[in-house]
Amino acid sequence: MILPAKAFQRWLQGIAPDASTADVCRVSGIKRTTLAQQLVRGKVSVTTVVSIARAYSVNPVAALAYFDDYRELAGPLPPPTRCELISQISTPDLLQAALARPAMDPAGRPRPQPPALSPAPHATSVKNWVDAIDDGEVRHRVSAATGVAPQNYSAQLTANRLSPELALATSRAAGVGPTGGLVATGLITEEEAGWPPGARQAALDSMSDGDLTTLAGDRLQALGKVLRRQEQDQAQTEKIWENLG
Incomplete structure (x- = not known):
């Protein structure tokens, strides 16, 4: 903007x-x-x-x-929702948190606490944020309100970026506070957005073992698709160079 x-x-x-x-x-x-x-x-x-x-x-x-x-x-601003906070936790941090849960040990023994969460944003923070607040129609409402074609909007999410105007439009379309998308895109920090200290960690701690494991699995599956696509692109590039050589 x-x-x-x-x-x-x-x-x-x-x-x-x-x-x-x-x-x-x-x-x-x-x-x-x-x-x-x-x-x-x-x-x-x-x-x-x-x-x-x-x-x-x-x-x-x-x-x-x-x-x-x-x-x-302009204040006062609504606090981020629980799903927004969790969306700003990176996949490695989610996996470490899941592995640290006692339920992951058949004997139920306490496990070492994972390290502190890495700061937002992370490698998939923008798409994770939109997915977290999307009721199934958010993308269509954003497109209708801004005139941005759905495929162009999706392309920005795939690239883990979103312009400030689209971030605000997405917040409006989802009915959440306006700062979540600006944090997810890295324009402002959690502290600048007024998020309570430790809010992401508290949201993570509130997740049940089942919910945390399911979310970590979904993130891994999405990461696997990205990696496979990158491997296919690399293989295709190498094949082209071989044919040219």
Whole structure:
């Protein structure tokens, strides 16, 4: 999603009134040419706002809420649902948690606690998030609301990415809070989104052994399909090179 340059300049004046463009770029790590080009075009990227907000110790969620297209980020924000929290736990972390459950040992002996969860996002965080909140019609509602073709939407999910505007549209279509998709895409962190500390771990701990094992199995099956497809693509590429050689 692109933000109007005039609105961006008003926002920037509010958080850094005495800073020059060079100052802003230096503290935020943004190239001067990049920011200059965005201002000339009159369109500033969301990631630019997030980077500058962090550099000036402004919560990116509050910063984005300044802009009309992101007004829904103005608080108070609903907490993430349990399924959203679990969707942001990586497959390796799920597997380690499942193996650490006493039920995995026939003798029921206590097992070593798994390490702390890796931070979100993870390799399949976007697709997992959409799958977690999808009632079967979310993709169609997003397509109807945004005009994005279903196949293009699915392609973004397969690539584990989603534009900020589609992430917000998906949240609206599913009736969940607006921050989940922004965390899943890596635009903002759990802390910036206001998620309670340890919320993902608490959601994981609340899962029954059966539910956790089933979810881990589903994730492994999905991973297996991806790996098989990659192997087939690699084999096809090697065959082409052999024929050319």
